[in-house]
Each structure stands twice: as C-alpha cells, then as structure tokens.
Amino acid sequence: MRDVLRSLIELLDGDAARPVALCRVIGTSGSAPREVGSAMIVTADDIVIGSVSGGCVESALVHSAREVLTSGTAVVEHYGVDDPDDPAPGLTCGGQIEVLVEPVAPTEERRRHLSRLATALDADEPVAWATTLTDEPDWHLATQAARTPWLRLDRDVADLLTTGRSGLIGVDDCDAPSGERPRTFVQTFAPPARLILVGANDFVRALSSLGASLGMRVTVVDARPVFATAARFPDADEVVVAWPDRYLTDQLREGSISSTTSVCVMTHDPKFDVPTLGIALASEQFGFIGALGSRRTVDDRNRRLREAGVAETHLARLRSPLGLDLGGHTPGEVAVAIAAQLIAERHDASATPLHTGDGPIHRR
Template sequence: MRDLLGQVLELLPDQAVALARIIDRTGAGPRETGAAMVVTGDGRVLGSLSGGCVESAVLTTADQVLLDGQASLERFAAADQFTVGLPCGGEIEVFVERLDHTDLPVLLALHTALEVHHPVAYATTLEARPDRKLLRLGDCAPWRGLDHDAAALLAAGHNGLIGAQEWTPGLAERPRTFVQVFRSPARMILAGANDYTRALTVAAANLGYHVTVVDARETFTTPSRFPAADEVVVDWPHRYMEAEQSAGRIDERTVLCVLTHDPKFDVPLLATALRLPATAFIGALGSRRAHADRTARLREAGVPDTEIARVRSPLGLDVAANTPEETAISILAQILATRGNATAQPLADLDGPIHRRPD
C-alpha cells in the first residue's frame, strides 16, 4: 500500500477508487499481507496482489464495490481447473473497499507520517462500510475496543488481524479489523548456535520478530541450521552487538537472549549489552550456578550490580520445560510478560478482564 499511496491521493479529489489488500495469508503466497491493488473508476489497475493469479476475480469485485460502495471480503485457495486461485498452493484473504474524497484526511495523515518515517498503523474494520483509524505510538485514544490490540501490533512492528474472528457486518464493538503497520519489526538477537536457538527462532518468527542468530563458530553457524532466522551471522557476539548499536539498529524493542553457555562469549556480550542505552529484554540461559559464576565475572569486568540485575537468568518461566521447543515457549512467555508488564500467573488465579489494558 505504501507504494500506491501517492497515486491514490492524486486520484481521490476527482474520483473514487477500489482498494484491494491481502489481509491474511496461509502457506506459500506470491505477496505478503498488506500488498495492495487499486482499481479506478475508468478501469485502470495499479499494483498487484498475486502476479496475475487472482487479479481478474478481484477486478470484478472491485467494479461492484465501486458501484454500490459495499466492501467485500474474499478468500482464494489453491487453484484447480474449475476455480480461480493460487498455483503455489497457499491461501489468501482479500478485502476490497471503496475510497473517495471523504477518506483524504486519514490518508493524508498516513502519507505525512511515512514521509517523516514515524511508526504508524492504519487500521480498517472489515465491515460492509469500513471504519478507519490511524494510530501512532503512545496514542491510547479509545476506538471501538480495538485500540490496545492495534497498539500492540504497532509496538511489535507487524501487520495483523484483531477483533471478532468472523466477519459480521454492522458489529458495533470489536469488529474484525486489519491493522497494517508501517514500521520495521522488533528485533530478537540470539547469541549461540545450538538446538535451543533453532527452536527459539521458529517460535519468535511466528510472533513477528526479526530474528538474528550470531555465533563466532563458523561450523555451527549456517543458514541451513536456522531456516526460520532472518539473518545468520558469523562473528563474536559482543562485536556484532557493538556494530549494530553504532549503525542505529538497536532500540527499545530489541530482545537479546544469550544461549552460548560459554563465559568467553557470555561475559563480553552481556557487558556490552548492559551498556546500551535502550533494550527491551536481556536474558541468559543457564543454571543458577552458571549464572552465579557469570555474575562474578561481570563484576570483575567492572559491571555494577544494578546493571547485572537487569539480566534475566535463569531464563524462562517455570513451566516444566525440558526440550528445546518447550524451553523456547518458556522464554517467549517471559518476554511477553515482561514486555506487557504482566504477572505471568495463571489467569484463573487473577481477577478482572483476561485481556489486560496496559497503562
């Protein structure tokens, strides 16, 4: 949608357009969620959803949406000889809506935010007459019971669906809504090339993190061992962390998990990370005995106790995790609880609403 926004803004003062976006994708697909196609009143097509697989069907829908103003939601699965679909075998959901001059204020605000590189989310209810909202970081203004869920997606830096699970036209509260986020995803840096790291890359990628695996041991640190990671880097972890900070790629959303079990890697990396001005979470895998030894070495390296206390170790929540996959869930649960300032207690033991509204 970002690439087409300027053209849409030029068209809307004079004519309505139909905007079609991929709002959900399962399996293989030609494009990611948020990919857009625009159909004008005089039949021009801008952009693409699938490289030609479903465009003809969406074009027909767009013509009807332009005619009656009623938005449409369609799902396309794998194609066969009788149906329009995706030859790659995946499945996509496409929302087609009508935009006209009344939508200019919110779209102009979106364009301005993108011009100055401000993180922003554009939320659209999947109703016959869609409601639209632009959300910025720190904006907690109530909006149809969806504002906190949308803010969580913006903080994480990835698109998503929130609200009711089924599309119910006219639903007043928490309608099913597509939130398109214009922000780089939050980073997770995993130091150490081992089985626990591999399991954590898979689980973290499912939460929308941009995952980097870094280790100085070239033999173990290969993309084939970590297919779910976005980056696999052969380097000393502390040196890599310093370079990323200098390049401005570490921020208050960055999560660091030290999984190396080796003081010659752990201590320099933690000493470096604890000096950084902003991180979301710093954790280190290992036993209580290992962490006591690590703490003593950090003190010898000149790291004050107040900073050492920021390291979550032993890492993870007490969920009787044993396998790498179970441990990954334990670690991610702790990260989620820390990020959301939650108790990490069983919901059955707590009072009040299940879905917390953060301050």
C-alpha cells in the same frame, strides 16, 4: 501499500477525482505470494495499479472491485489452493490469502487520512492504520505520539505499532459488548521488533523459528562459521558470523538497537557470554536482556560479570535463568518458555494461568 499510496491519493484528488476500489491482503497462511498489507487499486474503468498475488487472483479481484464500486459495500474475499477441477480462482503456490476489497470515495475525510499517512511515511514516523472489516469500513490512524482511544482497541493497536506487526484484532473477544469490537485489520508501517540470538545450537534454532512466527526480525550471531550457517537456521532473517560482543558494539554504534530489541544469550560459554552480556547490560537501549543457563551457571556467570565490572544496577536487568517455568526440557519447549516471557514482559503481564483469575482476559 507504500507502492500504491501516491497513486491512490492522486486518483482521489482534483477535478477528475472518482471512487476507486482498494484491495489489501489482510491475512495469509502457507506459501502466500505477497505479504500482509500488499495492495492493489482498481478504478471504475478497470485501471489496475499494484498487485496482491503476483497475478493469480487479480482478475477475480477486478470483478469483486466492480461489484464493490457499484454497491458501495466492502467485502472480504478468500483465495486458497488452486484446484484444476474448481472454476474458482486459486493460488498456484499452495498458500491462502484473505483480501479486503473496499470502496474509497474522494471525500475530504478519506483524503485527509491518506495525506496524514503519507506524511508519516515520508517522515519515517511509525504509524498504524486500523480498518474495520464492516460493510462501510472506518479508518483510524495511530502513532506513538497520538494513540486516540478508539473502540477500546487502542492497546491492541499500540502493541502492533510498537512491535512493527500487522494483523487482525477484535476476533473471538467474548468479553466485549456486542458491536463494540468489530473485526479490524491493523496495517503497521514500522520496523519489526528485533530478536538477537547469541549462539548456534538447537535451542537457538527452535527460538529463531518461533520468534519469526511472532513477526520479529531474528538475527543469529556466533563466532563459529561451521555452526553459524543459514542452512541450520532457515527461519532467521540473518545469520552473522562474528564475535557477539563485537557485533552488539557495532549495532549500538550504528543506532540499530532500540527498546523493541531483545537479546538472548544462549551459548553456555563464558568466553562468549560474559563480554556479550557486559556490552548489552551497559547499554540502556535494549528492551530485554536474557541468558540461558542452570542456577549454577547463572551464579558463576554473575560472579564473572561482577568481576568484569558490571554494576549491580545493570546486572538486575538480566533475565536469567531465561524463560518462564513451564517444565519443558526440549529445545522446542524451552523456546516456548522464552517466547512466553518476552510476550509477558512486553505487556507487563503476570504470566499466570487465566483460569486462576477473573474479569476480562484481554487487558485494556
């Protein structure tokens, strides 16, 4: 969306302003050609700016855009695997995408909204743009400083904004009164939450894949080059060969650590664990600090940390043993237990089974 925003503003401004159709990818699955939020503009005279699929379905979207501009009603188009026997357009990459096609009129409200969005992006201010998937979409902006309650979705929007994720909300919410919670696309312009995994073992590989699927930027760091390879961790955004404590020190110095950064130490080796946790616990920047290990390992590691000078107030921030008690043992099961704890702590949730409680299941 960033690459077409200026063009969109220009088309809606001035004496030559005219309605345009805005096409945005709101959902993907499989090997999709473009990421969620990719955008394309189509004018009434068939000027096309931007791309949503790299050329696979653009022609079909131009046709949809014409209809949307004529009717004034937004539509959601779905495109799947290309089938040579099906005349409908498809994706040769084998994925699926969902595209919102909406008319954007040159009104003062729309221009003001887009101007606020551009101002936030120019200032590197995290911002979320919520669009209802209704016939006549409503637009709402949310920033960290201004989370105006809107259709009781402000908590969901704030969560996406905090973690730097874009996605759909308002789906399958049976607790909300009819018409109060429409299906809504939230496009977030913010750095994704980070997950730093210390170690290069099977548990780290499983958690790196799960973390990536949750929209986190995953870093695997280990001092052993034979284990810390991109081939062993294909879903990680980066694999760093370095002593973990030195890596965290450098990241803190560079200002790359924030309250949305989680670090999980999973090496089972005191020569890595103790100095790495010492650096992490001494900083107030990390949002979550955890370490894998048995009760015996935790007791021994805590003793070593105290001997290394870690204060009790700092040690109290350490989540170890890491993960919720789900009873799992395999790397995949342990990864789920850890990811569940990360999610629960982010929402300050109890992590208790929903069937044991009452009331709405979606927290407000």
